[in-house]
Amino acid sequence: MSDIPAKLQESIEDFSFITTRTERQEYLIQLAGSFDDVKVPERIAATPYDENHRVPACESDAFVWAEENEDGTLKFWFDVLNPQGLSAMAMAVILDQSLSGAPIEQVANVQSDIVLDFFGKSISMGKGQGLMGIVNMVVAEAKRRLNT
């Protein structure tokens, strides 16, 4: 079994073909437009959210939850309270598409620097840290399931 979830690998490869900043931005804006599909449903959580689900270092007030699927994998849910947090929304969509339903062992090994594969290496440190925080929260959920 590969170390990296197959869908994540595919997403990274898709982004590797992007050559311009404008193209990358357009793609990410398009992904952010699907955020409602990954927004946490009320049966999982309602505002005000439990602060344990808040992503540290994320300036867009992002939150992460994990729901167990019948096959033992996880479905990830998100919210981004800042309506202008487009990057966080795009990251949430990417993570849902890439990691929901993937083997937990693989999710637990995902590295936070995948953010750079999607947002480019020129992303500011603060923004990068916030987005990596979302990845880390997802990974932490997987690790927590593995350790229980």
Next chain:
Amino acid sequence: MSEISERSYANSDVLVSTQWVADNLDNPKIRIVESNEDPLLYPSGHIPGAVEVDWTSDLNDPIVRDYISQDAFEALASRIGITPDTTVVFYGDKSNWWATYALWVFRLFGHTNAKIMDGGRKKWVDEGRELSREAVSYEATQYKAAHDRDDKTDRALRDDVLKHVQASGQLVDVRSPAEYTGEKLHMEGYPQEGALRGGHIPGARNIPWSRAANEDGTFKSADELRKIYEEEQGLNSGNPTVTYCRIGERSSHSWFVLSFLLGYPNVRNYDGSWTEWGNSVGVPIEK
């Protein structure tokens, strides 16, 4: 929120309203500039005619941790089609946090003809004003900066801050209380400040930058600001003051507030901030 002119600011002309911007969209003497924390916002829709100045790609040197040189600033200013006489109006997300940062960098090169749109991008959007996704370009100019980058007047470097601390100077740490106390460095498993030590610069008062802003992103009135900075936190308007945060972006917001809205005569922003201080060997730290 009240009209800008009714808020008793020391320099109310550094702020303009969203209506003022809407009334000046076609004014050739005005350039509207969007600067954001989130790089996806401008391309998703911007004020018609506004250009983008991006912190990472436009204002920072690509190699050295420093701001761009005079040559690079002149190239940037020429590219966005301004002259030294152009009034540049900055706006952006996060209650204008990045907009004040861009304004601060422009001032390093002597472009003092600069203003902030009160309430920033959020207020413009909340008011239902027009956003455009059209690419914007202006005829390039041959901008000549007033002077080389001035690292003394509005900017403090590490050694300046060290001297300031030794002289028991006035410091404002605008980070969150958890960052100020160093508690954040101890949260296991999450990205932190990129610093080896947690805490704050000795003597610094903790006044988070966001306290200067209202919910709608506008700036609080001078009376409200004085209550926070002076009555509650004991700042003396006449004392030289240094603001800092993690990399100098949030603190540029507080620098703007203290310098222009409250009229403090000597405020410098320490852009090295905690990522430099908290990693420096031998500098004093308080927790």
